[in-house]
């Protein structure tokens with residue numbers, strides 16, 4: 001999948017089903033080994049076409065997709081107006097950056113991140129401390145660790161780094 005043309009564009013309503021399907025696939029691949037009832041219920045309620053359609057209507061959300069050969073390869077979702085005490089200078093959260101597995105390590109994530117960063121003065125995000133691939137990716141893009149927080153799902157607590165773009169001089 002190298003040297004493929006990657007097109008970045010704003011998401012539209014017709015993308016809603018593909019966004020939901022890709023999200024479920026990427027989330028399960030990234031965070032699970034085997035699908036428990038809890039995980040199944042989580043992805044099926046969290047990633048629905050209806051929720052993506054609502055995001056597209058929201059004025060505080062920016063949703064961009066990456067296409068390869070007119071198929072969805074990944075997306076980036078940023079929401080503004082989300083305060084993070086560890087990053088007082090920015091209230092814009094990169095909520096989701098997902099690339100479908102066959103397109104990883106081909107520059108798709110970087111292209112989506114560049115497009116997202118171009119629209120905001122600064123960004124913060126959460127990344128699971130065990131997601132070493134994503135940690136390396138954000139480190140390569142200059143993000144710095146500001147602290148940590150827990151993501152709670154059922155009985156499980158999952159440690160996340162709070163990362164932020166570097167402060168400007």
Ligand SMILES: CC(C)(COP(=O)(O)OP(=O)(O)OC[C@H]1O[C@@H](n2cnc3c(N)ncnc32)[C@H](O)[C@@H]1OP(=O)(O)O)[C@@H](O)C(=O)NCCC(=O)NCCS
Nearest residue numbers: 097098099104105106107108109110127133134136137140
């Ligand atoms: C993390 C993720 C977004 C990276 O996207 P990507 O399209 O694979 O990244 P790129 O191809 O643009 O890689 C850019 C750089 O990141 C680093 N990187 C990416 N994947 C890496 C890996 N598997 N191992 C080490 N470094 C890696 C490298 O420095 C790479 O540059 P290089 O290829 O020139 O060495 C993607 O792997 C993904 O969607 N993973 C699953 C979901 C996820 O974890 N999202 C982030 C949650 S916060």
